[in-house]
Amino acid sequence: MSERIKGELLSAACPLPLANHQQIVLGHGSGGKLTSDLVQKIFLPAFDNPYLARLDDQAVFELAGTRLALTTDSYVVTPIFFPGGDIGRLAVNGTVNDLAMSGARPLHIAAAFILEEGLATSDLERIAGSMQAAADEAGVSVVTGDTKVVNRGKGDQVFITTTGLGIIEKPVAISADRARPGDKILLSGFIGDHGIAILSQRENLEFEGAIESDTAALHTLVAAMLEASPEIHCLRDPTRGGVATTLNEIAARSKVGMEIQEREIPVRESVKGACEILGLDPLYVANEGKLIAIVAPEAAAAVLDKMRAHPLGRDARLVGTVVAEHTPLVLMKTEIGGSRIVDLMISEQLPRIC
Amino acid sequence: MSERIKGELLSAACPLPLANHQQIVLGHGSGGKLTSDLVQKIFLPAFDNPYLARLDDQAVFELAGTRLALTTDSYVVTPIFFPGGDIGRLAVNGTVNDLAMSGARPLHIAAAFILEEGLATSDLERIAGSMQAAADEAGVSVVTGDTKVVNRGKGDQVFITTTGLGIIEKPVAISADRARPGDKILLSGFIGDHGIAILSQRENLEFEGAIESDTAALHTLVAAMLEASPEIHCLRDPTRGGVATTLNEIAARSKVGMEIQEREIPVRESVKGACEILGLDPLYVANEGKLIAIVAPEAAAAVLDKMRAHPLGRDARLVGTVVAEHTPLVLMKTEIGGSRIVDLMISEQLPRIC
Numbered sequence: 001m002s003e004r005i006k007g008e009l010l011s012a013a014c015p016l017p018l019a020n021h022q023q024i025v026l027g028h029g030s031g032g033k034l035t036s037d038l039v040q041k042i043f044l045p046a047f048d049n050p051y052l053a054r055l056d057d058q059a060v061f062e063l064a065g066t067r068l069a070l071t072t073d074s075y076v077v078t079p080i081f082f083p084g085g086d087i088g089r090l091a092v093n094g095t096v097n098d099l100a101m102s103g104a105r106p107l108h109i110a111a112a113f114i115l116e117e118g119l120a121t122s123d124l125e126r127i128a129g130s131m132q133a134a135a136d137e138a139g140v141s142v143v144t145g146d147t148k149v150v151n152r153g154k155g156d157q158v159f160i161t162t163t164g165l166g167i168i169e170k171p172v173a174i175s176a177d178r179a180r181p182g183d184k185i186l187l188s189g190f191i192g193d194h195g196i197a198i199l200s201q202r203e204n205l206e207f208e209g210a211i212e213s214d215t216a217a218l219h220t221l222v223a224a225m226l227e228a229s230p231e232i233h234c235l236r237d238p239t240r241g242g243v244a245t246t247l248n249e250i251a252a253r254s255k256v257g258m259e260i261q262e263r264e265i266p267v268r269e270s271v272k273g274a275c276e277i278l279g280l281d282p283l284y285v286a287n288e289g290k291l292i293a294i295v296a297p298e299a300a301a302a303v304l305d306k307m308r309a310h311p312l313g314r315d316a317r318l319v320g321t322v323v324a325e326h327t328p329l330v331l332m333k334t335e336i337g338g339s340r341i342v343d344l345m346i347s348e349q350l351p352r353i354c
Numbered sequence: 355m356s357e358r359i360k361g362e363l364l365s366a367a368c369p370l371p372l373a374n375h376q377q378i379v380l381g382h383g384s385g386g387k388l389t390s391d392l393v394q395k396i397f398l399p400a401f402d403n404p405y406l407a408r409l410d411d412q413a414v415f416e417l418a419g420t421r422l423a424l425t426t427d428s429y430v431v432t433p434i435f436f437p438g439g440d441i442g443r444l445a446v447n448g449t450v451n452d453l454a455m456s457g458a459r460p461l462h463i464a465a466a467f468i469l470e471e472g473l474a475t476s477d478l479e480r481i482a483g484s485m486q487a488a489a490d491e492a493g494v495s496v497v498t499g500d501t502k503v504v505n506r507g508k509g510d511q512v513f514i515t516t517t518g519l520g521i522i523e524k525p526v527a528i529s530a531d532r533a534r535p536g537d538k539i540l541l542s543g544f545i546g547d548h549g550i551a552i553l554s555q556r557e558n559l560e561f562e563g564a565i566e567s568d569t570a571a572l573h574t575l576v577a578a579m580l581e582a583s584p585e586i587h588c589l590r591d592p593t594r595g596g597v598a599t600t601l602n603e604i605a606a607r608s609k610v611g612m613e614i615q616e617r618e619i620p621v622r623e624s625v626k627g628a629c630e631i632l633g634l635d636p637l638y639v640a641n642e643g644k645l646i647a648i649v650a651p652e653a654a655a656a657v658l659d660k661m662r663a664h665p666l667g668r669d670a671r672l673v674g675t676v677v678a679e680h681t682p683l684v685l686m687k688t689e690i691g692g693s694r695i696v697d698l699m700i701s702e703q704l705p706r707i708c
Contacts, residue, residue, distance in 0.1 A: 022474065022476070024471055024473040026471055026503050027503075038478075042478055043501075047486055049495045049496070051495060052495075052499070057498075058498060065418070066417060068417075070517075071498055072465070074466040074500055108405075111426070112426045112427060112515045115378045115382065118377050119377065120376065120377055124378065125400075129400050132400045135401070141403045141405060141406075142401040146426050147389060148383045148428045149378055149383030150430050150510060151705065155510070156504060156508040159468055159509075161468075163515075163517035165422075165424060165519065351503070
C-alpha cells in the first residue's frame with residue numbers, strides 16, 4: 001500500500017466523536033455514518049420538508065397528476081479516466097440509476113461543470129462525448145447545463161453535477177422505509193469492482209486480472225424486475241459505502257433487522273485479492289452498476305428470474321432475508337459458519353470514489 | 355487595484371486566438387465570448403438535441419401535457435459570504451430566476467454540495483440556513499440533495515449546484531430568439547451592484563456608500579409583468595457578463611440589432627465610482643436581481659408600469675429598441691451624444707462572481 005493511501009485511510013479514520021466535528025473531514029463525503037450525521041444535523045433541520053425527509057436518493061412528487069422523480073449528484077472522482085469508464089459516463093449512469101431506483105423512467109439530465117483552469121480542452125471534449133454516449137444508451141437527453149471555471153488549485157480538473165428528471169408510470173411504492181420482515185434481499189451481481197478499479201488506477205497498482213468499473217445504467221433491469229412483480233419494496237444502488245452501508249440504511253429506515261449469507265455474495269477473485277492486499281472489506285467498496293432489491297417473499301423467485309435473464313443481472317443472487325429481530329442490525333453468516341455484525345461505515349474507506 | 359486583481363485581469367485577457375485554446379482559462383467561465391465558444395465547440399456537438407439548442411438559461415419541455423422548465427447552475431463565488439448575501443442565497447435565487455425567465459413558476463430545487471476538507475461546519479450550517487430562508491421567500495422546496503467532500507486544496511470551501519424545476523402555466527413563448535424589430539428593451543433597475551459588492555469584499559476595498567449584492571428572486575416580478583401582457587418575447591437576468599453580454603446574446607440569437615441609450619441605464623453613483631477606479635465598465639458587471647425584458651412595442655408601457663409597481667422593479671426603465679439594422683450589433687448612444695458598439699465580453703472582467 002502506498003504511503004498516500006495509508007495517509008488517506010488514517011486521516012479518514014476520524015478519531016473525534018461525531019458530535020464534535022468543527023470542520024468538514026473526508027469522511028463526511030463517504031456516504032456512511034458521517035455523511036448521515038451531516039444530513040441529520042445540518043441539511044434536514046434547514047430544509048425541513050416531506051420530500052427530503054424520505055431520505056431516498058431521489059425526491060418523488062406529483063405534478064399536474066403525474067408522478068415525477070428528481071435526483072442530483074456531484075461527481076468528484078479521481079482520476080477522471082479509469083478502467084471501464086470516466087467521470088462523464090459515471091455522472092450520467094449514476095443519475096439514471098438514482099431515478100431508476102424509484103421505479104422512474106429517466107427522461108432528462110441537466111449537467112453542470114466546474115472546470116479547473118488548465119484542464120485540457122481535449123479531456124473535456126472526451127468527457128462530453130462519453131456523457132452523450134451514456135445518455136444515448138440510457139435513452140435520456142442532456143437538455144440544459146452550466147459551466148464555471150475556478151482558478152488553478154481551487155478545483156481538481158473537472159467536477160460534474162448531474163440532475164435527472166424521470167416519470168413514474170407504474171403504481172409502485174419503492175422507498176427505503178418499506179422493508180418488512182420476511183422480505184428477501186436480492187443483489188444483482190459481483191460487488192466491489194468500481195472501487196477497486198478506481199483505486200488501482202489512482203495508485204498504479206496491478207492486480208491479477210484487469211478490474212474494470214461496473215458503471216452501467218440500470219433502468220432497463222429495474223423495468224424488467226417490475227414486470228415480474230410490483231412487490232419490490234426497496235431499491236438502492238450500493239455506491240459510496242458499498243453493500244454494507246446500503247443494507248444498514250434500509251434496516252434503520254424500515255426499523256427491521258437483516259440476515260445475509262457471506263457465501264451468496266458474489267465477489268470476483270481479483271477483487272477479493274485486491275481487498276486482502278489493501279486491507280479493505282468488499283462489502284464497503286463502492287459499486288456503480290449494481291442494485292439491491294428488497295422484495296416480498298412470494299415475488300422473490302420471479303424477480304430473481306427476470307434479473308438473471310438481463311445482461312446486467314446475470315449474476316444476481318438471493319443474499320439474505322429481512323427479519324423482525326435485532327433491529328436495525330445487519331448480521332452476516334460467514335463462510336466459516338460464524339456470525340458477525342455488518343456495521344454502517346463510520347468514516348471513509350476511499351475518498352473521491354465517485 | 356491590488357496585484358492580485360491585476361494578475362487576474364491580465365490572465366483573463368487571453369492573448370491566444372479563441373480557436374487555439376488547448377486548455378481551459380478563467381475566461382471560459384465568464385459567460386461571455388469564451389463560454390459561448392466552449393458551448394458551441396464542445397457541448398452542443400456532444401449533446402445535440404433541440405432543448406439544449408435553444409441556448410436559453412433553462413430547458414422547456416412538455417411532460418404528460420404539462421409544460422415544465424428545468425435549469426441548473428453551479429455556484430463557485432468567492433468569498434462565500436458577501437454584503438447582501440452569501441453563496442447559498444445566491445444559488446437559490448439564481449436558480450429561481452433562471453426558471454422565472456421562461457415564465458415558469460418555480461417549484462422544487464435540488465442542491466448538490468462539493469465541500470473542501472477543512473470547511474467550518476458552522477459556515478455550512480449558516481449557508482444551509484440562508485438557502486432555506488431564500489427558498490421560503492421564493493416559495494420553493496429543496497427536495498433532494500447530495501454532498502461530496504474533496505481533499506484540502508482540491509476545492510475552495512464550498513461549491514453549490516442548484517437545479518430547479520418549474521411549471522409554465524400560461525401560454526407564453528419566451529426565448530432569446532424572439533426579439534423583433536420595434537420591440538422595446540426594458541431593464542428592471544440599477545446595474546453592477548452584485549459584481550462590485552463581491553469585488554469590494556474580496557479585495558477589502560472601501561467605496562463611498564456601502565454596495566450590496568442585489569441578489570433576489572424575480573419570479574413575482576415576472577408574474578406581474580405577464581399579467582400586464584403575454585407579449586413578452588425575451589427575458590434574461592444579466593448575470594455573468596452583465597447587461598452588455600445579455601443584449602449581445604439576444605441580438606445574435608434573434609438576428610436583430612439593438613440601440614440603447616446610456617443615459618437611461620441606471621447605475622448607482624457608488625458603483626460608477628468603483629468602476630472608474632477599477633477600470634471596469636458597469637455594462638459588463640454581473641447582476642443577480644435584475645432582468646432585461648424585450649417586449650412588443652404596444653405592450654411596453656403596461657409592462658413597465660407593472661414593473662415599477664413591484665418592489666424589485668421600482669427603478670425600471672425603457673432603455674432601448676430592437677432594430678432591423680446592423681444585425682447583430684448593440685449600439686449605445688452615449689451621454690455625450692456619440693455612439694459606440696457594445697460588444698460581447700471576450701474574456702472575463704472578474705472571475706468567480708457567482
